[in-house]
Amino acid sequence: MVLSTAKNLLLIGGGHSHALVLHYWRSLPGVDLTLISENSTTPYSGMVPGYIAGFYDREECFIDLEELCHRSGAHFIKDRVTALDLDSQTVRITDRSLSFDLVSLDIGSSPLVPDSVSSPWVIPVKPIGQFLARWEEIRQIHRPLTIAIVGGGAGGVELAFAIASKLQNSQIHLIHQGKNLLPSHNDWVQQKALQKLEARGIKVHLNNAVVQVKDQILSSHTGFHLTCDFVLWVTQARGASWLRSSGLTLDDRDFILVNNCLRSVSHPFVFASGDIASLVNCPLPKAGVFAVRQGLPLYRNLRRSLHNQSLVPFRPPVNYLSLIGTGDGRAIASWGRWGGRRAVAMACQKLYRSAVYGKIREAHTPSNCFSVLEEIRTYVAFSETLSLFGRRD
Numbered sequence: 001m002v003l004s005t006a007k008n009l010l011l012i013g014g015g016h017s018h019a020l021v022l023h024y025w026r027s028l029p030g031v032d033l034t035l036i037s038e039n040s041t042t043p044y045s046g047m048v049p050g051y052i053a054g055f056y057d058r059e060e061c062f063i064d065l066e067e068l069c070h071r072s073g074a075h076f077i078k079d080r081v082t083a084l085d086l087d088s089q090t091v092r093i094t095d096r097s098l099s100f101d102l103v104s105l106d107i108g109s110s111p112l113v114p115d116s117v118s119s120p121w122v123i124p125v126k127p128i129g130q131f132l133a134r135w136e137e138i139r140q141i142h143r144p145l146t147i148a149i150v151g152g153g154a155g156g157v158e159l160a161f162a163i164a165s166k167l168q169n170s171q172i173h174l175i176h177q178g179k180n181l182l183p184s185h186n187d188w189v190q191q192k193a194l195q196k197l198e199a200r201g202i203k204v205h206l207n208n209a210v211v212q213v214k215d216q217i218l219s220s221h222t223g224f225h226l227t228c229d230f231v232l233w234v235t236q237a238r239g240a241s242w243l244r245s246s247g248l249t250l251d252d253r254d255f256i257l258v259n260n261c262l263r264s265v266s267h268p269f270v271f272a273s274g275d276i277a278s279l280v281n282c283p284l285p286k287a288g289v290f291a292v293r294q295g296l297p298l299y300r301n302l303r304r305s306l307h308n309q310s311l312v313p314f315r316p317p318v319n320y321l322s323l324i325g326t327g328d329g330r331a332i333a334s335w336g337r338w339g340g341r342r343a344v345a346m347a348c349q350k351l352y353r354s355a356v357y358g359k360i361r362e363a364h365t366p367s368n369c370f371s372v373l374e375e376i377r378t379y380v381a382f383s384e385t386l387s388l389f390g391r392r393d
């Protein structure tokens, strides 16, 4: 169907969902599609710990957004969006404004680094692209280091395993404010991760909220002090601060509130997905797996919206498979309550290694961003197949 008037569809941010929108995109007469991304490549988050551990090359973990745009007939603008004006339907980039009829945001999130800990030695792990640039510097230092990782969620735990495996003579400390690591996972997974971390020589400090980092000395609220070379910050994430002045309805952490069709609850010509979106009836953890799963419904809904058709809902899974890499080519599998069962977790781990992990290693060649996308699709299909047998809580 040809649209009666030409429309500008703008994608802001080259996150996982937008990479998939571009992958699925088939030209639509009368629609001008543009991606604005601050980088021309974007890392596939599921492979980042494997990259740190040294299983993959940098090129293997990155999706080439410029190439994807080229293949799908979209324009690519390498720039950073700094403001969104919903009255004039424009976005601001470095030296100009761009207008749109429909806009979609997939810009990820960043950990909140308080002023009291902000220092050149404290490195937020997001945006991942910037963190990886710092990681390149760290791994060129040829002496044993002391590295503190703050935040004991899945990202922090995976990072601790990966760094311990890569920098074998260094001391790794994992500092977490809660009494259990991996708070959104079941007891078995929490205990298994703790045992494996300790067995690997990683020092775990629970019940410690880091309140200050000064002159490379980290201090927690309990009076614990640690002198370290670097502090990697992997705590709870927030949305981009520039969204606050846009007038979009946001949640209390500056994430865009969307309905189950990924459409803003306040502005129907705005869509959002991945970490930056917060589903109004069903808040989800900030994990790449959801950004991947939202790619296809987002693609469909953007096209349907351009045609004024009814939208299709995104249905989050009741349980989803999490695989926490342990830096040795293995992973701890976690799947709702099932993850607590050793047999099921071990079976998932085995399936993961053969069906996904091994395949990633075999399939990717440096210039082949599509194989990464295929792998994302494999992962979706893989976990969806598993969820057919899911136990409903």
Ligand SMILES: Cc1cc2nc3c(=O)[nH]c(=O)nc-3n(C[C@H](O)[C@H](O)[C@H](O)COP(=O)(O)OP(=O)(O)OC[C@H]3O[C@@H](n4cnc5c(N)ncnc54)[C@H](O)[C@@H]3O)c2cc1C
Residues within 6 Å of the ligand: 012, 013, 014, 015, 016, 017, 018, 036, 037, 038, 039, 041, 042, 043, 045, 046, 047, 048, 049, 079, 080, 081, 082, 106, 107, 108, 109, 125, 126, 127, 128, 129, 154, 155, 156, 158, 159, 234, 240, 273, 274, 275, 276, 286, 287, 288, 289, 290, 291, 323
């Ligand atoms: C160490 C680590 C390991 C992780 N491992 C996993 C895992 O194994 N599985 C999992 O499910 N999740 C994992 N996560 C979480 C995962 O990284 C995020 O949930 C996921 O990347 C979110 O994807 P996204 O599409 O929302 O955005 P992102 O992947 O963050 O992409 C956003 C993109 O938008 C661009 N951008 C941002 N702001 C602007 C702007 N203003 N203008 C233009 N472009 C902009 C950024 O440069 C970036 O390219 C991990 C996180 C960390 C830190």
